[in-house]
Amino acid sequence: MPRSSCQAVVVLLLAVVAPILLAYSLYGFSRQSGGSRTSLFRLHPLPSAKASTTKICAALHALRAIAPDDPSSAPTPFELLRLDPRAAPFYPPRDSAYPGSRSYSEVEAIVIKATEDLRSELWPRKGQLEPGSTAERVVFASYLVGAMLIDDTARNAYMELVQPNLGGWVRTVKAVDGLCGGMWRTMEWED
Numbered sequence: 001m002p003r004s005s006c007q008a009v010v011v012l013l014l015a016v017v018a019p020i021l022l023a024y025s026l027y028g029f030s031r032q033s034g035g036s037r038t039s040l041f042r043l044h045p046l047p048s049a050k051a052s053t054t055k056i057c058a059a060l061h062a063l064r065a066i067a068p069d070d071p072s073s074a075p076t077p078f079e080l081l082r083l084d085p086r087a088a089p090f091y092p093p094r095d096s097a098y099p100g101s102r103s104y105s106e107v108e109a110i111v112i113k114a115t116e117d118l119r120s121e122l123w124p125r126k127g128q129l130e131p132g133s134t135a136e137r138v139v140f141a142s143y144l145v146g147a148m149l150i151d152d153t154a155r156n157a158y159m160e161l162v163q164p165n166l167g168g169w170v171r172t173v174k175a176v177d178g179l180c181g182g183m184w185r186t187m188e189w190e191d
Helices: 003-027 049-066 104-122 134-150 152-165 169-186
Strands: none
Touching (some): 152 169
């Protein structure tokens, strides 16, 4: 197998499998127990909200790594893929929340196309990317963001808990730290 193909397989495995294994090693797999909040999780309980939180936080950390000297300029998951979270099929979130909902089938196709388009711009003919380059960090982030947005539980949690709280550096930091701060400290991902 050519070296670039091996690298692509490794990156894909890291993007899809690593967050799940990380969640399992940190928390184990458990079922969402509901809670007092009225949310998509309560209406449609899905397995392992902690694994989904791990996917969200890993994606946000990878996005933050794109601009390590100025984290405030890091793109959001939707900005990275040039998608609009306030437009169909992502909005309203309930329309793509679970199998059978109105826009559910569109989400995966749109996310896959957006990630492929982004990678093809930065990674022409799947050649080598310079290690540590911004392009390499963007390609890596695209795998994690794509995996997060395709995962129903992770996408729903992001759309409910993080996306509405983005806007302005202070609000964004509070929203992300509220969800990921403890994990980032545990994993020593903090700067």
